[in-house]
Amino acid sequence: MDTPMIDDVQPIRFYRPDYRIKTPEMRSPEYVQMSTAAAITLGLIPGRMHRTACTHCLNLLVTYPEGCRANCAYCGLARHREEARDYADRNFIRVDWPTARYDEVIERVKAGSDRGQFERMCISMITHPDSNDDTFVLLERWTREVPQVPVSILSNPTTLEKDDLLRMRELGADIFTVALDAVTPGIFERTRGKGVDSPHKYEHYWRAIEWAADVYGPEKFGAHLICGMGETEREILEVAQRIRGMGGHNHMFAFFPERGSLMEDWPAVDRGQWRRVQLARYIIDYAGGHFRDMRFDEDGRITDFGLPQAKLEALIDAGTPFRTSGCPGKADDVSACNRPYGDSGPTDILSFPFALKKRDIAKVRRQIDDEDVKAGL
């Protein structure tokens, strides 16, 4: 299939009748999609992922046959893919998302099918007129029936007002996250705003982050940021510091081209850039460092992490900064949400969904210390 040009994209229309829809009955809140790793952990599908047996987060996605009405250039769920096939068959962050009845998901967790592995559940919203109301229904039922597993909301600010955040808090949401993804106004506009005929607005996303800080408070809100969509290391880390300064955390994703997306031909993030940003993000979020103490070259690449050398070496040797970042489970600085292979293949792992071994750390060191930027190491 040819990738549609930006000019070919149709304007937003909700409830567009579509003869190509083959699964009209599978819609939230009766049905949800879940990540492949969550479905394996729950025993819904057989399988095993490279070097990791399970995930500690049950990542759910609201689902509708007519799909997401936004058109983000890097996303496998984007509206322009209507031509492709069933919405529920589309890949998202590189993996398939099987669909199941919510009843069955809840029953399986209550029966212990996950063997107690889930430390968190997450509801991902999409841009759809029913997404808010259905998120309320899914959330209310979960906190009533499975109160021991805290819930994160991966929100879609475009359809939300501050009252909706308050309502989710009242219904028991533990952490509220905004998928800002694009860290500069220009990249945001080009990849998920007017540039791709998509409804999202950079200012409104920041408004939602401010609401989240106010409603959920320190350590209970965060933002998804994608590294490698044309921003500099300096730009993404400045945003990370701004969010940390408000009391939130940063969940960092490596840009890795999603099959079928408008950016499928873009190169994946430069490995050195990614490793330096991962390390600096960890320093900002968990190691007491600050953006103002970091130094950058004229291309915005980090040359000094602003920490004593011994402390920096110890952080790298621990490997924790290079693990998947996201909402916490039992440990504050280790994400329950490990999203196995959501931003890379298994042969060159960008976000490690498990603790790193010595050979992994040796490879990460080589990637940080690339030829162009010695990074003071």
Ligand code: SF4
């Ligand atoms: S980091 Fe994971 S659990 Fe947290 S909001 Fe993002 S997808 Fe959900």
